[in-house]
Amino acid sequence: MTPKPILIRDGRVIDPAAGLDAPRDLLLRDGQITAIENPGKIKAADADVVEAKGLIVAPGLIDIHVHLREPGQGYKETIATGTAAAAAGGFTAVCAMPNTIPVNDTPEITRWMQSPDRGASIRVYPIAAATRGSLGEALTDDAALKDAGAVAVTDDGRPILGDAIMLEALRAAAKLDLPVIQHAEDTRLTGGCSMNAGPLAFRLGLRGMPIEAESGLVERDIHLLRQVKNGHLHVAHLSTAKALNAVRAARKQGLHVTCEVTPHHFALTEDRIGHYDTNAKMNPPLRAGADRAAMIEGLLDGTIDAIATDHAPHAAHEKEQEFDRAPNGITGLETALGLAIQILHLQHKMPLAKVLALLTTRPAQTLNLKGQGSIAPGAPANVVLFDPTEKWIFQAANSRSKSKNTPFDNWEFQGRVRLTISEGRIAYPPLID
Amino acid sequence: MALTKATVRKPPQKFSSPSIFQQPIHPGSAISASDFTVPDVRRILETADVLEKENPFRRSDRLAKRRIALLFYESSTRTRTSFELAAKSLGADTTLVSSLSSSIEKGESLKDTGITLQALRAECIILRSPYSGAPYLLAQATGLPVLNAGDGMAEHPSQALLDLRTILQFLKIPASKVTEKILHGITLTICGDILHSRVARSNALLLPKLGAKVILCGPPALLPKEAAAMGPGIVIERDFEAALHQSQIVMMLRIQAERIAGLEINLDDYRSRYQANADRIAAHAPKALIMHPGPIIRGMEITAEVADGPQSAIAQQVHNGVAIRMALLVRALAGAKKVSRK
Secondary structure (H helix, E strand, O other): OOOOOEEEEEEEEEEOOOOEEEEEEEEEEOOEEEEEEOOOOOOOOOOEEEEOOOOEEEEOEEEEEEOOOOOOOOOOOOHHHHHHHHHHOOEEEEEEOOOOOOOOOOHHHHHHHHOHHHOOOOEEEEOEEOEHHHOOOOEOOHHHHHHOOOOOEEOOOOOOOOHHHHHHHHHHHHHOOOOEEEOOOOOOOOOOOOEEOOHHHHHHOOOEEOHHHHHHHHHHHHHHHOOOOOOOEEEOOOOOHHHHHHHHHHHHOOOOEEEEEOHHHHHOOHHHHOOOOHHHOOOOOOOOHHHHHHHHHHHHOOOOOEEOOOEOOOOHHHHOOOOOOOOOOOOOOOOHHHHHHHHHHHHOOOOHHHHHHHHOHHHHHHOOOOOOOOOOOOOEOOEEEEEEEEEEEOOHHHOOOOOOOOOOOOOEEEEEEEEEEEOOEEEEOOEOO | OOEOHHHEOOOOOOOOOOOHHHOOOOOOOEOOHHHOOHHHHHHHHHHHHHHHHOOHHHHOOOOOOOEEEEEEOOOOOHHHHHHHHHHHHOOOEEEEEEOOOOHHHHOOOHHHHHHHHHHOOOOEEEEEEOOOOHHHHHHHHHOOOEEEEEEOOOEOHHHHHHHHHHHHHHOOOOHHHOOOOOOOOOEEEEEOOOOOOHHHHHHHHHHHHHOOEEEEEOOOOOOOHHHHHHOOOEEEOOOHHHHHHHOOEEEEOOOOHHHOOOOOOOHHHHHHHHOEOHHHHHHHOOOOEEEOOOOOOEOOOEOHHHHOOOOEOHHHHHHHHHHHHHHHHHHHHHOOOOOOOO
8 A cells, every 4th residue: 555645844954965954844745855845835635744943854865784583583673673763863874784594695585585575664675685695705695685675695604704705706706896895803713702801901801802803804894895896895884093094095096995884893992892781792892992993083073974873682591691692783773873973963063964975875876776865856755754852761671672772771871763754654653543 | 643642652661670680699608809898807807707616506596597608610629628618617508509419500691590599498698609799699689698619711719818817927916907008018928820819809809908919920822911900909010020129918829721711922932930939938028928729730830848837827817717707707607698679
C-alpha cells in the first residue's frame, strides 16, 4: 500500500548536497520528494500535514557501518530491531557489516538481508565479505554480490593481513567500482589486548593495542592501493592521528582513500573505562586525548568523510564480564546525532550543515549510495525532522535496540529527532492508528 | 488527518536499573591500593597491631560465625592460607571456592558465582582472579565487601599493606606515627618483572602516599616506560646497581613465566644484570632490607644466600600477612552489611 502523501510545512530545510539552508515546504508523494518550495507555496489537499516550524528538515541520516547481527545472532539484535533503533536516531539508511553467522559472503545472504520479511524500518545496504568466510584466503564473487545489492566489500573485524590477497581484493573491487573497507588492525600486534596501549593500560594491568597496529595497516593498504588502477580504499572507524595523517597524505597524492570515524572516538577517551567498564570496550579502542583531538581536527578540516557508528550490540550477560573476557563494541545509532551536535556543533562550532553533511551527503558519496543523502525533487523521500534546541536524556533502557551496551546511558543531548521518514513512510515514531 | 505533535505517540518510558558498572562498591572493600587514604592506612596498621596481640579467644569473638567466602580462580599458597587463617582467627566461618572444584569450571560467570555466594549468605568475598579488574565487577554485582587477593596484572593491595607493615617494623616506626610524610627520605627499589606484577603496581601506588620514593628497575621488555606515569614518586632506573645504591629497601620479583609468552628475554643475561646475589648486595646495598612477595625462584631473581640471609624479610612478610588480613576483614565487616542498590 502506498503511503499517504506528506506535506512538511515551514521547516528549516538543510540539504548539504544542494547547499540549501532555508525555510521550505516539502511534499513527499509515492515514496519520493516531489516538490520543494517557499513556505505556503505547495497545495496538496490529500496530504497529511506536518507542521515543522522550528524544526530542522534534513536528508535522512546514513550510517555506513553497523552490525545488525542477522543472520545468526538474533539474541543481540535483529534487522528489525536494529533498523528501529536507527530510525529513532534519525537514520534512513544503514550499511550492514558481513560478520554475521554465517558470514555474508554470498548473494543469497545478501538478498536475504534485504528481504521485506526482515521487517526493516529503513533501507539496509549489505556490505559483503571480501574473502570467503572472511578467512583472508580466497576472494568472494564481487560481481554477484554487487548484483545482489552489496555496496562494498570488507572482512570487518578480521582484517586482511596478507599483502597478496589485499591487493587482489582491491583490484577485483576496482573493476566493479566497489570500495574495499578495511578494519585497520594488525592483529599480529594486538593479541590479548583489550584497550589502547599507554600509561592507563599499564596502570590497569591490561594489555594495550599500539597505535602502530592501526597506522601500520593503513600505510600498508595505501601502499597497495598505489598499484591498483581506480582502486578505492575506505578505512573503517579510524582512531589515531598517525593513521589519519597517512590518509591525509595519500589523498594529497590523489589516491582514492576515504575514512570514517565513530562518535565515541571523537566524544570519549580511554579514561571512560573507569573501573573496567566494558561499555567502554570496543575495537579500535578508545584512545588518549591527543588522538581524540586529532579526530575532531580531521572532521573539522574535511579529511574524515563520514561519521559512522560501528553500532555493535551485545547481550547484557556478554558485557557483564571481566574486561578481558567481554566482547568488543557498543551500540550507537540513537546517540550519534546527539553526540555530533554536542561535540562538533556546540563545542567546536562546526556549522550544522557541515555536521549533517558528515551524516548524510558525504557517507552517501563515500559508498556511492544512489539517491541517498539529499533533498531533491525525484529523490527517495528520506527525511529526518529534529528540534535543534530540545534537550533530552538518552536512557539505554528505552533504546529500540535489543541490546543496551552503551557508554552514553543518561547523557543529556541537544537536538531531538521528531520524525524519520524512509521512502515516504514514517519509520519513527510509531503512529496512532 | 493532520500529523501534528499530538498524533505522534510518545514511546512508553521504561526505567530499568542502571548498568552493573554504575553500581556502588561497598566501602569496606579493598580493591586498589589507590583507594586507601593515609588515615585508612594508619587505621588498618593499628588494627593489625591490636589484633595480633589480642587474646586468641577474645579475638575469635570479633567476627564469630560471620560468613566469608574465598573465591580463588588462580592457585595460591601464601595469600589464600593467610586470608583463611585471618578469617578463622576472628571466628568467622569460611568456605573456599576454587576453579578446580566448582561450577566455575562449568562456565558459570563471575557475576552468577557472586550471586550464588550471596544467596548462601556470604557477607564478604575474598577474590583472586586472573583477570584485571574482576574485583570491581564482583563488588558491583553483589554489593558485598570484596577483598582483592590479586587480580590479573593489576593489583594486590593486601600484599602492599603487609609489605608496608614489614618496612615500618624495619624502620622501627609505630603505626600511630603514619602520615603522608613518614617515609620521606626512604627509597625502595622494586626489581624484576614489573609489567606482569600486581604486587609492584599496588606497592608503587601505596608507598609514595607516605612520602617514599619508588624506583622501578628491570629491562624494557618487563618494565615499559609508561610505568613511571602510574603516580607521583615513581622513577625508572635500568641499572640495578645504581638503584641499589640509593635504596634502603629492595623488593625482588620473580619472572612470571606463565605470562611472558612472546617476550624476548635472555634469562642468563637477566640474571647477570638483575639478580640479587650475595656479592652484589654486599657491594651495593649492604644494609638494605631485602623483600620478596614470593613465590621465589631460587637462583633466578634471588640467590639462596640472599633469600635466607640476615637482610632478608621474606618470612616476616608472610608472617605479617595474617595480621593485615585480619584488619582488612574487620574493616570490611564492621560497618554496613550491604550497600543500598540503585
